[in-house]
Amino acid sequence: MRIALHTRVRAGRITDYERAHQEVPAELTAAIRAAGAHRWTIWRSGHDLFHLLEVDDYNRLVQELGAQPANAAWQVRMAELVDGARDHAAGEADDPMRVVWRLPTDTAIGRPAALSHAGSNSTGMDRGTTPSAAPPTSA
Numbered sequence: 001m002r003i004a005l006h007t008r009v010r011a012g013r014i015t016d017y018e019r020a021h022q023e024v025p026a027e028l029t030a031a032i033r034a035a036g037a038h039r040w041t042i043w044r045s046g047h048d049l050f051h052l053l054e055v056d057d058y059n060r061l062v063q064e065l066g067a068q069p070a071n072a073a074w075q076v077r078m079a080e081l082v083d084g085a086r087d088h089a090a091g092e093a094d095d096p097m098r099v100v101w102r103l104p105t106d107t108a109i110g111r112p113a114a115l116s117h118a119g120s121n122s123t124g125m126d127r128g129t130t131p132s133a134a135p136p137t138s139a
Helices: 014-020 026-034 058-066 069-081
Strands: 002-009 037-045 048-055
Touching (some): 014 037, 026 037, 026 058
16 A cells, blocks of 8 residues: 655754655664565655655554664654654554545556546546555655
8 A cells, every 4th residue: 555644844954854864774674664664755845744655554564663662763863853753652653645636547558548538527537436545656
């Protein structure tokens, strides 16, 4: 499943946040993978951070990371840099972002569908489809 999250870097802490992410401990990345994450990409625009996770089960990820000492130390560090940091040890998680739109795919060949207004509603979504995840990424 793909999960998108939004967080914010505290004022004046962007350099520290980016520096911290150049030094993510190997124990933490191993714990993230062991908890079912396959990819985790973070983009920054100003103070806004947008995370895209590809994970087997987001709730399980949060629970398992909450029990990891490497994650506890990381969360203490992130609490200094990010507004509204969560206590994963207490099972708290960031609320995933809601999907608003995604480029429809031609399910027969797995590619984006040809541009056409036939069979689409006013949102550009194919009739009868509801997005279940964030748009794909190349990260």
